[in-house]
Amino acid sequence: MDLRLDGRLALVTGATRGVGFATALALARAGADVVGCYHGEERTAEDALRVLAEAGGKHRMIRADVTRPDDVNRLAGACREAGAPLAVLVNNVGVDAVSAFADLTEDAWQHVLQTNLTSAYRVTRAVLGLLGPDASVVCVGSSAAARGVPGRAHYGAAKSGITGMTRALSKELGPKGVRVNAVAPGIVDTGPESGLPAEVRARMARMSALGRLVTADEVAQGVLFLACDTARYITGVTLNVDGGL
Template sequence: MTLELSGKNALVTGGTRGIGRAVVLALAGAGARVLTCSRSAGEPAESLQRELKALGDEHAVLQADVARSEDIDRLVAEAASRFGGLDVVVHNAGVISHVPFAELTEQEWHRVLDVNLTAAYLLVSRALPVLRDGASIVHIGSKVATVGVPLRSHYTAAKAGLIGLTRSMAKELGGRRIRVNVVAPGPVETEAEVPAEVVARYQKMIPLGRLGRPEEIAAAVRFLAGDGASFINGETLNVDGGI
């Protein structure tokens, strides 16, 4: 059976935990060759490498901090060396903190914006020379971008910025048939510790009565990465259970 992403090469940032891990495994499971990264070494990266090994020898997990432009340069260079070109780029790496706006420091503002938004610009600009015509770029955004959440003004600004960046990039890169889209998850179950009362509150807000699963976000990314989404460009796909 021919897999839907067979023959495609993918680069995914922040791919060893949660949504990123599910995206990496979904793309690899669909036949793509995947290079991903983690800011730190450890069991999540090692266990992902073992899972990918079972799917083929062409996948790789590197250590890189996407807040550092030199690390992004190294990631793209490694992808070019291994694969020769890229068909899929997914910016998933992100950081978040909960800080009242009146207490938000300039340092924390830049930390969150650098990883969630500036890294997306750096990643695509560096990858552009090795992106094949018809490639798909997917940014992992957030439902909060359009609704706002207290204590997360910096995070919300970054995710809202991704939508604007995506819309403009989609118009500029369309001549090469390169598509750029956002997948915006709602509340998702990951390994992160979330108080039970917060989970219960979200469950009441979501018509489906539950939080999302990383695999459900990954399925949306896999769809946008494939040829079945060849006329979807500049869009934000909310995967949020209708919250």
């Protein structure tokens, strides 16, 4: 199975932690040169960049808020400066939120949709002219879009939008040789740092057919598969990486 991306340029949004960092690392280990963006502390980005460097290749971290058009354009400019066609785009940035629908304010609704859905539109549109032949776009959705989760109407709507955008773009960009897919993780196990008590994580794990939560690395392997030539005839799909949730 060919899971190599030697010398190819990849852009990963939200690349310093969680699924984004695991994805950036998986792509780097497969030989890609990674441009990552982050919106947190510079020290976190520096730490992530050091780990990526150990995999070899040329990598960059750009501070950018992908909900801001000017930052997105600057991020696209960094990819342009890399001097190679963009072979892989991973729209990973997202935010979770919980609110009963009766208490869901318009500001909270807009924040979740801007971060989870509109950012993917902005980044994809900004780099559209940089995508090379046979490029792969992978959007990170969520299995919650199909399952429906109480208190997450805004989150489910945004992630459902990712699925719809993925399907439509696959047909629009397919004639140009560009593939567009999505991965839909289940509940990602980030350990104690998730803020969830151990008993809550255990209860969520029991909901899975495999009896455990998915790891960020396992989601990243799904992204890597869709990014590589092995999946060259796969487009318009949403790959569930949820352990049968």
